[in-house]
Amino acid sequence: MDARTGLPVVGMVGGGQLARMTHQAAIALGQSLRVLAVAPDDGAALVAADVVIGRHDDVDAVREFAKGCDVVTFDHEHVPGDLIRTLAAEGFTLLPGADALRYAQNKREMREHLGGLGFPVPRWTAGDLRAFGDEVGWPIIVKTATGGYDGRGVFVADSERDVPPGVEVIGEELVPIARELAAVVARSPLGQVAAYPVVETVQENGICVEVLAPAPGLDDDRAIEAQRLAIDIATRLGVVGVLAVELFETTDGRILINELAMRPHNSAHWTIEGARTSQFEQHLRAVLDYPMGETRLTAPAVVMVNVLGGEPGGMSVDERLHHLFAEEPSAKVHLYGKQVRPGRKIGHVTVIGDDMEDCRRRARRAARILEEGYQH
Structure with missing residues (x-):
């Protein structure tokens, strides 16, 4: 407990963009997220006040970090399960636990377990x-x-x-894919769950480049099926926090599970502006066992487009932001404090509105200005 605020301290292992955006959500809850970062120039380390430098696979480093936290959670799945079990046995609270997280860490174990439980997998x-x-x-x-x-x-x-x-x-x-979907839910230790609208994710070269909320043309029965599937997985695996279930919608009408992520996820970055409660606040609520927040959309259409690093040189980021805000003043920009490398996710933009195609056009244009410079 933080004696200055009277509020519990949440620690997040990993100092990337997910920790950075979770820190932003924590501020509104009266907290400053404690971050275990590998380096002082990690994205979250650049903005959080309480940063510890150490490796996520070093049990001594994570133990010392956890001593100042009421609960520890993760911004990636690379913390070894044995490390989590060791610290849990010592009395630390780490969420999600190792018995759940293993199914986001190992695809073979995930396929074996979900298939054995009767969930639809390829x-x-x-x-x-x-x-x-x-x-x-x-x-x-x-x-x-x-x-x-x-x-x-x-x-x-x-x-x-x-x-x-x-x-x-x-x-x-190789299943015949009509499109990819994602169902994102959150679950608390007491078992309360909250589900976000199912979204369509657009992939290029294996990277998610665009998210459309809600998934266009997805009928209510199919959306409920996907949400119930994600809630059932979270419950059966004992997940605490945000769970993202990446799905295939096949050309013959099936929904199949592709991947799991037990943390805030790229497919729900749109929730910062596009939902009543962002996934980052929801994750904090879940690990603190607070009641879940409302997940309704704030507009009929929400589009998030990832910003990928381009070739070095050209217009500065500051100049690009000037042009972006002049051209697309409604676009909301999130930059992650990362060094730019070709193809690397360095941020995202979100546009909300009444028409999906108009939102897509504006969000793509905003992202392109950040990636390439001013577009005539």
Whole structure:
């Protein structure tokens, strides 16, 4: 408990953009998030007042960090499960717990467990990829069991020769995808849940570039099905905090589970302006066991577009912001304090309104100005 405020202290392991935006949400709740960052120039370390430098896989560093916290949570899934179990056994509160987080850390374990519980997943194997490919038809999708994100660790394999050597992988059928969806929910220790509207996510080269809320053309029954699926997963796995369930909507009308994330997620960044309660505030409410906030949209259409780093040089970021705000004054900009590298997510923009296509046009234009400079 912070003696100055009388409020509990939440610590977040990881100093990236998720911690940065969670810190912003914490301020409104009277808190200043405590952050364990790898380096002092991490995105959250640049803005938070209470920053500790240390590695997420160093049990001594995380233990010392946790001593100043009422609850510890995460802005990524790379904290070892054994470390979490060790500290939990010592009396620290870490949420989500290792028994839940393992299914966001290891795709093989996630597929085995969810499939065993009867949840809809693509056909997959952790065994003989040649035999699997011959059975379901080549090409197949090959994923590294651990460590992949933003398209990394995911391959389309036309034959067994395309499988990367020396790493644990799983194989999945190449399902006929109509589009990708995401169902984001939050769950508290007491089991209260809150579900956000289901969104459509647009991917390019394995990276989410755009999120549309609510998912256009998704009928109410299908949206409820996706929300119930996410709530059921959160409940069955014992997730505390935000859970994002990435989904495939197939051309033959099925919904299949693609990935899980047990933290604030890119597919719900739009909630900062587009929902009554942002996912970041909701995550804090959940881990503190506060009642969940309202999740309704603030406008009929919300579009979030990720800003990716471009080639070095050209117009400064400050100049680009001048042009963006002159051209699209309704766009809300979130920059993450990251060094710019080609293809790296350095921020996002959100536009809300009454018409989805108009919001898409304005959000894309705003993002393009940040990425490339002024657009005539």
